[in-house]
Amino acid sequence: MTYKELYNQIKKKKSFLCVGLDSDVSKIPACVKEKFGPENSQYEFNKAIIKATAKYTVAYKINTAFYESEGARGFEQMALTVRYIKKYYPEIFVIADAKRGDIGNTAEQYAKAFFEKMNFDAVTLSPYMGADAVIPFLKYKGKWAVILVLTSNKSAEDFETLKVCGVSGEKKSRSDYLFERVIKESARWGDKNNIMFVVGATRPEKLARIRAIAPDSFLLVPGVGAQGGTVNDVATHGMNGSCGIIINSSRGIVFAGCDKKFASDAAAKAKELAAKMSLFVK
Amino acid sequence: MTYKELYNQIKKKKSFLCVGLDSDVSKIPACVKEKFGPENSQYEFNKAIIKATAKYTVAYKINTAFYESEGARGFEQMALTVRYIKKYYPEIFVIADAKRGDIGNTAEQYAKAFFEKMNFDAVTLSPYMGADAVIPFLKYKGKWAVILVLTSNKSAEDFETLKVCGVSGEKKSRSDYLFERVIKESARWGDKNNIMFVVGATRPEKLARIRAIAPDSFLLVPGVGAQGGTVNDVATHGMNGSCGIIINSSRGIVFAGCDKKFASDAAAKAKELAAKMSLFVK
Numbered sequence: 001m002t003y004k005e006l007y008n009q010i011k012k013k014k015s016f017l018c019v020g021l022d023s024d025v026s027k028i029p030a031c032v033k034e035k036f037g038p039e040n041s042q043y044e045f046n047k048a049i050i051k052a053t054a055k056y057t058v059a060y061k062i063n064t065a066f067y068e069s070e071g072a073r074g075f076e077q078m079a080l081t082v083r084y085i086k087k088y089y090p091e092i093f094v095i096a097d098a099k100r101g102d103i104g105n106t107a108e109q110y111a112k113a114f115f116e117k118m119n120f121d122a123v124t125l126s127p128y129m130g131a132d133a134v135i136p137f138l139k140y141k142g143k144w145a146v147i148l149v150l151t152s153n154k155s156a157e158d159f160e161t162l163k164v165c166g167v168s169g170e171k172k173s174r175s176d177y178l179f180e181r182v183i184k185e186s187a188r189w190g191d192k193n194n195i196m197f198v199v200g201a202t203r204p205e206k207l208a209r210i211r212a213i214a215p216d217s218f219l220l221v222p223g224v225g226a227q228g229g230t231v232n233d234v235a236t237h238g239m240n241g242s243c244g245i246i247i248n249s250s251r252g253i254v255f256a257g258c259d260k261k262f263a264s265d266a267a268a269k270a271k272e273l274a275a276k277m278s279l280f281v282k
Numbered sequence: 283m284t285y286k287e288l289y290n291q292i293k294k295k296k297s298f299l300c301v302g303l304d305s306d307v308s309k310i311p312a313c314v315k316e317k318f319g320p321e322n323s324q325y326e327f328n329k330a331i332i333k334a335t336a337k338y339t340v341a342y343k344i345n346t347a348f349y350e351s352e353g354a355r356g357f358e359q360m361a362l363t364v365r366y367i368k369k370y371y372p373e374i375f376v377i378a379d380a381k382r383g384d385i386g387n388t389a390e391q392y393a394k395a396f397f398e399k400m401n402f403d404a405v406t407l408s409p410y411m412g413a414d415a416v417i418p419f420l421k422y423k424g425k426w427a428v429i430l431v432l433t434s435n436k437s438a439e440d441f442e443t444l445k446v447c448g449v450s451g452e453k454k455s456r457s458d459y460l461f462e463r464v465i466k467e468s469a470r471w472g473d474k475n476n477i478m479f480v481v482g483a484t485r486p487e488k489l490a491r492i493r494a495i496a497p498d499s500f501l502l503v504p505g506v507g508a509q510g511g512t513v514n515d516v517a518t519h520g521m522n523g524s525c526g527i528i529i530n531s532s533r534g535i536v537f538a539g540c541d542k543k544f545a546s547d548a549a550a551k552a553k554e555l556a557a558k559m560s561l562f563v564k
Contacts, residue, residue, distance in 0.1 A: 022387075022388070024387070024391070063384070063388055063391075065382075065384055065388045065389070065391035065392045065395065066388070066391050068357075068391070068392065068395040068399075069391040069392070069394040069395040069399060070399070071357070071358070071361060071395075071399045071400075072354045072355070072357045072358035072361065073354070075350075075353070075354040075357040076353070076354035079353060079354065097384075099382065099383050099384050099408070100347075100381065101381050101383070101408050101410075101430075102345070102347055102379075102381050103433070103435040103437075104435065105304075105306070106304070106345055106347045106348070107347070109306070109345075109347035109348050109350070109351040110347045110350065110351070112351040113347065113350040113351040113353075116351075117350075117351060117352070117353045118353075126381070126383050126408040126410045126411075127410065127440075127441060128383075128408045128409065128410045128430055128441060128442065129408075129430065129433050129435060129437065129438060129440075129441075129442070130435070130436075130437025130438060130439065130440030130441055130442070131437040131440055132435045132436065132437040133437070148383075148410055148411065151385070151411050153385040153386065153411060153412070153414045154412075154414065155385075155411065155412030155413040155414040155415070156411060156412060157412065158409075158411075158412030158413055158467055159409060159410060159411075159412055159446075159460065159463065159464065159467070160410065160411070160412070162446040162447065162460070162463065163446065163447040164444040164445065164446050164447075164460070165444065165445040165446075165447065165457065175447065178441065178444070178446070178460070181441065181444065182441065185440055185441070
């Protein structure tokens, strides 16, 4: 999917909402497990959530952990979910929240897994190992690397917000935060058409700083809702002329309801968030 | 597996070799694919390699990328491989080279995937997101987090070797490399009994520096062979009184041979590396 196609969808739906399908089997309503069997419950739960929320949503994010913890059958249900979205809602952007980060021929294998075997549009990547961990993903036209920059968790301050010194051979500038250096360095690897950045909604003051370094790039923003971020703050500090942000909510939507009403409760929650977003979409 | 059990195995086998089962289907000999079918070839290839190399080997490392790229069936063959090793060679340490790094309830799902669903002893983790990405794995007794510190790839220099400044509230020390800060910080999360570090064999001069900061910890060292590191250099700069290093070789062993002789060629290569190591094991 291109930058323009994504932006067009945002304008059309007046929403920049991403729904995170963190479909933890232990939290899936009993009615789903009883009707379809526990081994099919992630896929069936996802289908119901997708049907109910697609009109408010420009993206779905699938965190691989919740599927891998169910073994090969979980992995298969993840693949089936992507196939379902791509079949019935081909305009929706699908992100593998995999946070992978490996190099060379190994990174190529991950790219093959997420972009070829499964038809994800994007995959989240950890930048720790540098360019080698990202570049193999950028070789796929129309696919995206979504690089961890400043995450929403407390221990983001262990390393992401450390100040780093200039590298040799480079004119010494004011010291950057590590997360700023990641953004600057990634400009050598790709551009706004194939790289996005993950920035937590819990740090709106940093969001403006990031927007200044990466004026054109899309930011994927988790942490709205339970973690304390708000649509207002994120939109105010993070938007650019092409929207430039996708806000993710996972549990706050997919586990909003209980038992038989789970899908309509999820839809209501998605609608509520999208309504807040619509005020910001020109 | 405990620190002591791992060390005892090293003394018994006079080897600190880890064989990396990077079982890329496109490189698996035709005879295996023909006999067992391509969809079983990773598992059958692994079994043959394990049978041939187990006596020279204290650990197997399974890089998840090569299995995920084959979809759910690949994922299943990975799980079957761990089960096979644990059934027939329970003394051997089994590492998921997954380089995961996620937080909170997501990290718990990965721990469940690798330690409960599959019976890995250890999993490699990226430290970018800080403590939150590691601590859930340390709650499992006898299991290990293997944290990326200084990797063997060229772009390790993008971020891992940046100098970082002191954090607020801490007495300003001489500036550390980011990878040093990761080691120091991780001392707050666990100890030599549940944390190891990944350090590339291609940087022996840094290995001594790391050993000085983490005198007691095991280091998992890839990069011997094709990438240019040597057993001699790594052992000289990296060993401690309890050996303290595990050297990994993947392609150099498992794809050492061609077609029908693949297992015996792999065994010969493993034997050769173990013989070099035996000179260093007291």
